[in-house]
Amino acid sequence: MVAMLKELAAYGLSTAEELGATYVEARAQRASYELITVDNGILKEFSKTFSAGLGIRVFYGNRFGFSSTNVLNRESVREAVEKAISAAKASRRVEKLGEREACKGVFKSAWRKKPEDVSDGTKVSLTMDVNKAGLGLDGIKSAVTRLGIQRDWRYIATSDGVDLEYESSLLGFAHMSVAFEAGAMERVSDQESAVAGWEFIEGKDWNQFSASVSRLAKEAVKAPLPPSGRLKAVADPEMVGLILHEAFGHACEGDLVSSGDSILSGKLGGEIASPLVTIVDDGLAEGGYFVPFDDEGSIKTRVLAVEEGVLKSFMTGRETAGILKLPVSGNSRAQDFTHFPIVRQTNFFMMPKDHGFEEIVEEAGEGIYIVGRGATGGQVDTASGTFTFSAGPSRMIRNGELAELVRGVVISGSILETLKGVEAVGKDLKITTSAFGGCGKDNQLARVGDGGPHVMIRELIVGGG
C-alpha cells in the first residue's frame, strides 16, 4: 500500500508539472482509528476506521489549488490534478512563498509495543474492566469508557525536492461518569492520552483512573455553582494550556494575523503580556502531539511566540511567511489528505518560572482555582479578542488556601488583558494531548498538545449561579 501511494504521489507530481504547475505538493496518507466504547457495563461499540488517499496541491499561475482522491489509480490522480488546477484559477495570486530547505527523511514517534499486535479481545476486556471500576461506586448512575487508538502515516513529496514521511501512534482512555444525588445530576469526564505504544496502557492503573473520575462526579453533584463575576484565578497546567491555546495561540496563527482576523495583527515587538510570560510552539514537546514536519513539507521549528512579555513571532506556513516576512515555521497542517494545509498550533505552552503551587495559592488570597480535569473545551473570537472555556470541578480560594469545590465553572475574558494580568508563574511544567479530540478551525480538526505551569491571573470573568 505504502509503495503504491508513493508511486501515485510521484505520478501526481509529474502530471501537475506537465500541465503547467510551477510547484506541486503530493501528500499521501494512510491512517487508522480504533474506538472501543463501553457504556454502563456493555460493549456498545467496537469500531475501526481505515483511510488512505492522496491530496494534491498545485501552484499554478502563482495561485494555489487543491484536490484529493481516495480512488487509488492513475486516472483518478490525474483527475485530481486537473481539479486542483481548476481550483487554482479561482484563488488569489500569491506573490512570494516563504523559503525553506527541501529536506528528505523518515520520522517515527517512539513506541515499544505496537497496539495492533494486541488482540481485540484483550482491548475489549480491559475497557470493560475500566468501565466496571468507574460504575462500582454508590451514586454513579452512568459511566462510559472509551479506548482510542490512532495510527497515522503521512508522506509528502514536492516538486522542489522534499521527500518526508512519518509514522506515529497515539492512544488513550477517556471516561465519563454521571453522579446522581437528591434529584441533581452532574457529569465529569476526563481523558489521558500519549504519543506512545501499548506500553502506555500497560503502565497505568486505569481502574484507578475511572474510579477517581467517579469520585469527582460524586463530589461535584453536591457542589454549588461559583459566584458570578470577576475573580482572581489560579489555573492548573491543563487550564493554562486551554487558555493559551484559545486565548492566545489562535491569535498567533499567521493566516489570521495576515488577514487582519487576529487582535495581534501589527503588534509584533510590542509588550502584550506580563514580563513573566514566555510562550513557545514546539512540534516535538514531551507529553504533546507529534509533528516533526508540516503538510507543506517544512520541518517544524520551535516558535518563540512571546519572550518575557514581548510578542516575538507568529506561526507560519509558506504563504503567510511570505506575506508577513517571517521565517517558515512548519505550522501548516491539514486534518487529513482531503484538506489543504492551514496554519495550526502544534504543542503550544507557557515556559515555567519560579513559584511553587502552595506559594501561588497563598499569594492569590481570595479567588478561584480553576482545574482542567473535566473541562469540555474552549472557543475564541480572534478578531474581537473574546475567549471562553469551561473548567472542570474547581475550588474556591479563601485566605490563601484551597476551599470548597464548585461546579459548572465557565470562564470568559479578553486575550490581551488576561496575559497582561499574569501575576505569578509556577516552576512545574505539564503538556498533554488527546486521542479523542482536537482543535477545530476552518472545519478542520487537528490533534494538538498544550500546557504550562500553574499560573496566577489577576482576574477572569466567571459565569456561575
Add this chain to the structure above:
Amino acid sequence: MDVEKAVKRAVELGASEAEAYLLNTAETSLTLAGEVEASKTVRLKSFGIRVAIGKSTAVVGTQDVSDTGIESAVNSAVSIARVSPPDPRWVRMNGNISVREVGETFDKATAEATPEDLLPIARGLLDAVKEGCREAKPVRGFLTSRALEVIYANTYGGPVERRETLAFLDVEARVDEAGEVGTYSDYSIARSYRKLEPWKTGVEAGSRAREFVKAGAIPNGKYGVITLNRVSDSLLPVMLNPAVSALNVQEGRSPLAGKIGLEIMSDNVTVEDLGASVNTLGSKPFDDEGHPTRNLTIVGKGVLETFLYDTYTANREGRESTGNASRGFSTAPRPSPHHLHLKPGDATFEELLEETENGVLVMSTIGEWMSNPVSGHLNATITHAYMVENGEIAKPVKNGVVSGNFYEMFKEGLEMIGKDTRHDYGVSAPSLKFRSVTIASK
C-alpha cells in the same frame, strides 16, 4: 463491491445480521479573506459495515473502497464481533426499510459546482461587506457547496438511496476606527448555491461590524434577555439533542428521563423534529438504518411527548423506531433529531423589544456547546449584544457569560416567542424573550 454484496459477504463469513452504508461526498469550497484565499474540490467515498453475530456487534469503516478494501473491512468486522461480549439488550437490526417522500433535496448544479462557478457569489459577498460599511474589511469567510449520497442495505432489505445538496457561506467583517476594533459575522444556508444570500449576509456583517467598534461592557447582573433567532438556533440543539435521545434517557444521562407527560417547558412552547418535511434542511427520506423518517412532536404546548429512537433503543422498550438513527460511516447509529423546530409565536421582533424595559439583546455567542446537557446548565459567552432600554436598542456591548438552567429558562423564564423563524441546517427557531437571566461580566 456494492452494499448488497457486502452484506451477503458478511453473512457468508458467519454474521447473523449485517448492514452496509456507503457515503459519497463531493465538496467544492472557497476560503475567503479580503479575497478568495484558497479553493479546493474533494471527492470522497466512505464505506461502513456493521455486523451482529448473535448479540455481539462490531463496526468497521474504511475509505479504501476497492474490492479488497471492502473485503478486508467485512472480514475485520466479523472477527471483532466474534470476540465481542454479547449485548443482552440487542434484539435485531431494522426490519422496516422504506422511503418517505420529502420533496427534492438535490440540486445538480450544486453537486457539480466548480470553484469558478462559486467565484461570482464569493465576490458578491466580499463586495457586500463594503456596501454594509465602506471601512469594513472581510477578514474570514467560506463558501461551500456539498453533495452527499447515502446507499444503505441490511440483511432484511434495501438497498435504499438518498442524496442531498447543501450550500453555505459565511463571512466575518472587521472595522478599525481610532485604535478600536468592531467585528461581526453572518451566514446563509440553502440546498442550492444559487439560493444563497451573499448580498444580505455581507451587508449585515459589514454594517454591524461598524456598530460594534464602540461596544462597551455589560454590567454584571440579571436582565430581560432576547436571543436573536440565530442565537436560539445555536442554543436549542446543544441542550435538547442529547436530552431527547432515548439512548441517553435509558443510560441515565438525560435530565428528561421519567418526564414524559409532564410539563417541562412553558405552555406556549412546541418543539418538533421535522424528519420528513418538504423543504426542510435535515429532513430525509430514511434514517441511517434505512428506516423511514417522520415528523414528531417532542414537546407539545410545554408537555414532553416523546423521546427519539433508533432501532436499538426502540427494541429495548418493545416499540417502533421513530426513524432517528444517525451515524458516521464508521460508527454505530445513535438517536438524534433531523431538524429541531421550535414553533414560532405571534410576536414581531419589534414587539419583543418594546416589551423590554432593561435588557440585553443577544446577537451572537460562542462556547454554547460547552453547556452541560446532563445537568441542564446552560452557558454561552456573548460576543455581540445590545443593551435595551425602555423598549429601544440603546448601545452595543460585548463580553459576558449567559448562565442558567435551560429548563427553568424555558418554563418560568420564557416570556415571549417571536415569529421571525430562522431556518438553519438541522434547526429552526424564532427570537425569544426571557425574564431575569444571569449575565456574568465586568
